[in-house]
Amino acid sequence: MTSTSGVGAGTTAAANSNTNNPGSTVDYDTFLKLLVTQLKNQDPTSPMETTQYMAQLASFSQVEQTIQTNNKLDEILTSSAIGQANELIGHTVTSPDGSTTGTVSSVRITSNGLVANLDDGTEMLIGAGVTVA
Structure with a gap:
């Protein structure tokens, strides 16, 4: 059964999804910490190009936005189902x-x-x- 308690709750960050299932996702801050660690520990004779870092950052940002979009779509679908249910009674x-x-x-x-x-x-x-x- 679908829970309706989250309708309208308005999650605004992917980090909110971490409270539902901690450890299964990486939030934006964790990603930045990993990126800084990667920079600190890279081989100085063969550093990674800036474009590679920017590509990683852009990819993570896109995934984060997709997760937020999916959460909002789930809220909209649940709200729509509640409206349809109310009309049937x-x-x-x-x-x-x-x-x-x-x-x-x-x-x-x-x-x-x-x-x-x-x-x-x-x-x-x-x-x-x-x-x-």
């Missing part, structure tokens, strides 16, 4: 084959999508072909 839904019909009393958000709990106790996955009246 009290409406009559019919399965694509017409075998199940009932009034929606509550809705759960799962990884598969919205699951409507009908007034007779049955559950129906809301997907393609379901009729809402």
Whole structure:
């Protein structure tokens, strides 16, 4: 089941994702520390070119931005699902084959999508072909 507590929480840095699973990701500060250590320990007779460092920094920055974008998209999708769930309550839904019909009393958000709990106790996955009246 998808948790809705994070909707609107507004994560602003990739470091926030580190609190969910520390050790699995490297934040921007850690990357900079590694870069400085790499500079200190490089072979003075064959130093790495500045363009290589800049490429590493740009790559890490791009990955960090992608992570932040994915987090925001997850928040938007969850918020959208909550809005859709709210609109279904009290409406009559019919399965694509017409075998199940009932009034929606509550809705759960799962990884598969919205699951409507009908007034007779049955559950129906809301997907393609379901009729809402």
